[in-house]
Amino acid sequence: MQVSITVNGQQRTDEVEPRLLLAHYLREVRGLKATNIGCDTTSCGACTVIVDGLSVKSCTVLAVQADGAQVTTLEGLAGPDGEMHPVQRAFREEHGLQCGFCTPGMVMAAVGLLADNPDPSDREVREGLEGNLCRCTGYHNIVRAVRAAAQAGPAAGQVPQVQEVQA
Known part of the structure; x- marks a missing residue:
């Protein structure tokens, strides 16, 4: 399936497996390693990201569910000049x-x-x-x-x- 997801201000369209978790999409497809995977069961929260303004555990959201969404990871929190959030x-x-x-x-x-x-x-x-x-x-x-x-x-x-x- 094709998804179009804006991550940290960069919109991109990618071909993904329908069962690919957003956490794995962020790490493996987009190369953003700050989104850690600790459990795959929503127990630990290490994979929390902001999706359309809400904090979510990306290990229980499919990448296809984030199609069209704005996603912010830790890498995207710093300001454009590198100033920390x-x-x-x-x-x-x-x-x-x-x-x-x-x-x-x-x-x-x-x-x-x-x-x-x-x-x-x-x-x-x-x-x-x-x-x-x-x-x-x-x-x-x-x-x-x-x-x-x-x-x-x-x-x-x-x-x-x-x-x-x-x-």
Whole structure:
């Protein structure tokens, strides 16, 4: 099947197997390795991306279901000048990671959370990220990072507006 998906501002049409997961499409077809695959069952959240403004676990979305969609991965969060997104910056400054495997999905889920709730409490952050697992941390620094990103203002819940490029 043919799909046309805009990923990080670059629209492209590709031939894919009907059963290809969006996570595998992003990694294998588009070459974007920040979308990690940890479980293929929605249990860990390492594959979280933003699809048409909503954070989703790309291991349970077929690439054909994303046909015509706008997808943002961790690689697409930075501004055009390379400046880090407020959530990325907060994760770095608040030490919201250890091994880093869950970080791309955690950052993308945090962006989605902040889009819905720009000033979450600690409890709301924990509840909003409960579908994303970190096996290294106690989540304290992750919660602190999301709260710090919220202080950056509404930009923390937005994906950069990228000029669409035909590829």
